Amino acid sequence: MPENSVDVVISGAGPNGLMLAGELALAGVRAIVLDALPAPSAEPKANGLVGQVVRLLDMRGLYHEFGGAPGAPQPLPAYFFSGLPLTFDGLADNPMFAFGIPQPKLVRSLEKWVVGLGVDVRWGHEVAGLTQHDGGVEVAVAGSENYRLDARYLVGADGGKSFVRKAVGIEFPGHTATDSISRMGHVWLPDELRTGDGGLDIPGFGRVPFGHNRLERGGFVFAELEPGRPLVASMEFGVEAVPEGTPMTFEELRAGVRRVLGVDLPMEPPRGPGPHALRRIDNQNTRQAERYSQGNVFLLGDAAHVHSGMGGPGLNLGLQDAANLGWKLAAAVKGWAPAGLLDTYHTERHPVGVRVMMSSLAQTALFTPGPEVTAVRTMLTEMLRAPENTAYIAALMSGADTHYETDDPHPLSGRFVPHLTLETSDGTQRVEELLRKARPVLLTLTDDPTYPDIASDWQDRVDTITATSPAASAAALLLRPDGYVAWASDTVDATNSDRLRAALTRWFGTPPN
Structure with a gap:
């Protein structure tokens, strides 16, 4: 392969671009990651991960490597x-x-991981132009020197103002809120303000709990996620935007908090x-984004969707x-991707983005001032005492309600694989540990050889593992590399064997001769 040729170019070395580079590297596909910044940004943004993504990191062995318990x-x-409390006691x-x-x-942790896998991450290099042609994308790169890369695929993980998205003409419809302002920052607070439950006792106002607090003047957020680094934020509605280019100051943050609370918070x-x-x-x-791909160009992360960070x-x-x-x-690069497989990236993930935006917009609307909203919040607080309603919100916020179309009738098919503890020939393992290599896995929970024999035709791309698990709700599971179930069976019979062959062919192509 010529020096300027590469399987995949990824524009953007944020969490999403780096995660994609790691996924490709595990599959043996070469990627070059470009980012306009000279080094990883130290700007505090997201404060952590919430939802099924934590199990995804565990599947790759990254949860513990990055400091998980x-x-x-x-x-x-x-x-x-x-800001409405959810309690998960007794939630199955x-x-x-x-x-x-x-x-x-x-x-920084993702960068270390992908560099260890051999990924070429180029800080201070950015996509300056692109031209699609049969079989690939020519990418113009601007850096200390300008050069070109000839890629099979280009992925725009370059943020909400994505150059890649604009360059290929993908529309970015949606809504812009023009009458709300949020201000946030790390502060110093006197110890005597802290309460034992992680909240604050503010002179002249009273107690506010940890997290988001909706008040009649707006919203106030307090969270001390790192010892000695409390974070506060104000949210105001029905206000005029600050002139573009106006620098943010600590005094502006202090004033926003004062307006929302109605008293001064003694912060420094x-x-x-x-x-x-x-x-x-x-x-x-x-x-x-109207669509997540155009030809051999794909969009990822904020380039594909932007929304409030609430929740x-x-x-x-x-x-x-x-x-x-x-x-x-990776399947497309290696030549075994079945027809239409790349199209499922949009058809599967676009609806998930729609639901996240619905959730974030609903939470923002519920944070606005007014007696009508107060009444709705009171009603919802009562409704959330019912376990089935709490379960619905938990599934929505975590992504556990995601279901992909598989053409397989089993209730587990299309769902994120449930947690299982397994007894295998290598000892006790969690189902997450079977996906360390990011390869498909046929997990059989019976000693019948039928399903492993069928999958042996795909052994170059599908691993087969036999185990036992008293908690398993199926006799066999075909797992995609992303942790979703492509096929499941409760019994071993001819009908389910035919369904397994169909699932293997649909997702992992025809077996080699």
Whole structure:
């Protein structure tokens, strides 16, 4: 392959672009990652991961490598929906996992991982132009020197203002909120303000709990996610936008908090080493790409969808986009992708983005002031005492309600694989550990050889593992590399054998001769 030729070029070395590069590398596909920044950004943005993405990281062995607690990830006992408390006590199969890792640390950890896999990450290099041609994309790169790359595929993971998306003419319809402003920053607070449950006792106002607090003047957020680095934020509605280009200041943050609380919060600029968060968000966009691909160009993460961060859905959505796209691009590069496989990236992930935007818009609407909204929140608080309603919100926020079309009638097919503890020839394993290599897995939970014999025709691309598990609700599962079930069976018989062959062919192509 000529030096300037590469399987995949990824524009953007944020979490999503790096995750995709790692997925491709695990599949033996070469990617070059370009980013205009000279080095990973230290700007504090997302504060962690919420939802099924935590299990996805566990599937790749990254949960523990990046600092997760020993053992399997544990779901949260409680959470919030637009500041309304959610309690998961007694909820079967609680899907609300969380992993507190600041975005700068996540990016550095992902970069270390992908570089260890041999990925070429080029800081200070950005996509300056692109031309699609039969079989690929010619990418013009601007850096210390300008050059060109000839790629089979180009992926735009270059943010909400994506150059790649604009260059291929993909529309980005949606909604822009023009009358709300959020301000957030790290601060220093006196110890005597802190309460034992993680909230604050503010002089002249009273107690506010940890997290999002909807007030009649707007919203107030307090979270001390890292010891000694409390984060506060104000949210105001029905206000004029700040003139573009106006620098954000600590005094502006202090004034916004004062207007929302009605009293001064005795806070000071943060102490200790930075960088510290201090930013303003106005004209909040909720937008989604009309389509996630155009020819051999694909969109990923914020390039495909932008929305409010309320509830923490962004990285759950974007990193699972990367896992969905990665194995499909790899299959296309290696030549065994069945017809239409790449098209399923859009058909599967676009509806998931729609639901995330619905959730974030609903949470924002429920945060606005007014007696009508107060009444709705009171009613919802009562409704969320019912376990079935809490389960619905938990599934929505975590992405556990995601279901892909598989043409397979089993209730597990198209769903994220449930957690299972297995007894295998290698000892006790969790089902997540079977997907470390990001390869498809046929997991058989019976000693009947029928299904492994069928899958042996695909042994170059599908691993077969036999195990036992008392908690298993199926006799066999065909798992995609992204952790979703492509086929499942409760029994071993001719009908299910035919369904297995159909699923293997649909998702992993015809077997080699």
